[in-house]
Amino acid sequence: xxxxxxxxxxxxxxxxxxxxxxxxxxxxxxxxxxxxxxxxxxxxxxxxxxxxxxxxxxxxxxxxxxxxxxxxxxxxxxxxxxxxxxxxxxxxxxxxxxxxxxxxxxxxxxx
Amino acid sequence: xxxxxxxxxxxxxxxxxxxxxxxxxxxxxxxxxxxxxxxxxxxxxxxxxxxxxxxxxxxxxxxxxxxxxxxxxxxxxxxxxxxxxxxxxxxxxxxxxxxxxxxxxxxxxxxxxxxxxxx
Numbered sequence: 001x002x003x004x005x006x007x008x009x010x011x012x013x014x015x016x017x018x019x020x021x022x023x024x025x026x027x028x029x030x031x032x033x034x035x036x037x038x039x040x041x042x043x044x045x046x047x048x049x050x051x052x053x054x055x056x057x058x059x060x061x062x063x064x065x066x067x068x069x070x071x072x073x074x075x076x077x078x079x080x081x082x083x084x085x086x087x088x089x090x091x092x093x094x095x096x097x098x099x100x101x102x103x104x105x106x107x108x109x110x111x
Numbered sequence: 112x113x114x115x116x117x118x119x120x121x122x123x124x125x126x127x128x129x130x131x132x133x134x135x136x137x138x139x140x141x142x143x144x145x146x147x148x149x150x151x152x153x154x155x156x157x158x159x160x161x162x163x164x165x166x167x168x169x170x171x172x173x174x175x176x177x178x179x180x181x182x183x184x185x186x187x188x189x190x191x192x193x194x195x196x197x198x199x200x201x202x203x204x205x206x207x208x209x210x211x212x213x214x215x216x217x218x219x220x221x222x223x224x225x226x227x228x229x230x
Contacts, residue, residue, distance in 0.1 A: 036221070043117070043204050043224035044155075089154065099145070099206070099219055101154045 002027040002094040006102030013080055013109050021075040021105045023064075023090035031092040033057075033066050033073040038087045038104075047075075047088070080109045113139045115207050117222035124195055125230055132190045132225045134205030141207035144188040145219065146180060149202040161188045195229045202226050 007022040025033065032051045036044040048057030053068035064075045073090060090102040114137040124130050134144055143162050147155040159180050161167040167180035177199075179191040188207075192199050206219040 032218075034218075041226075044206075044221040046218070046220075049218065093219075098157060098160070103154045104152075106152070 002031065002092060002100050004090050004092055004100050004102040006088075006090040007105055008103065010106040010108060013107070015081060015109055015111055016079045017109075019075070019077045019080045019084070019107065021088055021090070021107070023073045023075065023102060025071050025073065025090075025092050027071075027092055027094050029094060030068075031094045033064070034091040034093070034099075035062070035064055035073070035075050036089040036091060036101075038089065040086070044089065080107075082109045082111050085109045113207070113209060113220040115205065115220045115222040117203075117205055117225050119225060120223060121226045121228075123228045123230065126196050127194055129191055129193045130195055130227060132192075132203055132205075132227075134188045134190070134207070134222050136186045136207040136209075136220070139207075139209050139220075140185040141188075141209060142185065143208040144182055145206045145208070146178070146188075146190050147204045147206070149204060149224075155204060158190075192227065195227070197229045200227055200229045 003026050005024050034049045035047040037047045038044050048059040050057040050066035056065045062077045064073050085108050087104045087106050089104045091099050116135045118133045146158045149155050158173045159167045159169045161180050161182040163182045163185050169175045182188040202224050204224045205222045208219050
């Protein structure tokens with residue numbers, strides 16, 4: 001079935017460091033891909049998305065490119081802040097519209 | 112953007128009681144709402160898919176008599192945890208899918224979650 005595999009954490013970084021969270025997927029057809037962020041004690045917020053191959057989603061300094069050839073959607077940010085500390089989930093929606101989530105990656109940014 | 116609310120945000124109840132959680136789409140109509148459960152430091156587990164005016168579709172292993180779902184209108188779905196026990200304590204999150212066609216309609220908007228603690 002359709003699934004998402006993302007880099008296991010936790011990840012601890014210093015402020016202004018470069019962040020990469022790897023995400024690969026398995027799906028039939030052409031799924032839409034998402035990154036969600038969950039701040040402590042809160043629900044999920046959509047961070048960015050891409051709906052077709054080579055699309056680049058971006059928001060709040062985060063970017064991810066839909067790579068069909070490598071079935072990947074890696075999340076990157078060039079300079080993280082303490083406020084970026086959260087759990088990040090990679091997800092996909094295949095044709096049946098059920099979101100499949102990765103396991104989540106906890107990111108902690110230290111001042 | 113599309114906003115989904117959940118009420119209550121936190122609830123503490125005694126074992127054996129029932130708890131109702133509401134999920135509302137505030138500024139759009141949702142043909143489909145989803146209920147997830149999240150365990151500590153874990154990903155979200157889809158519990159059921161709720162379509163307005165019809166019975167919910169439950170994922171394998173989820174007890175439909177335990178977790179009652181009602182989707183009475185295009186803006187409201189409720190999850191009732193019946194005869195709650197401590198093992199039902201969890202973070203419950205709903206999402207709503209907008210009433211639009213095409214790939215853009217696949218996006219789900221999430222509520223802020225409800226923390227249930229059963230004593």
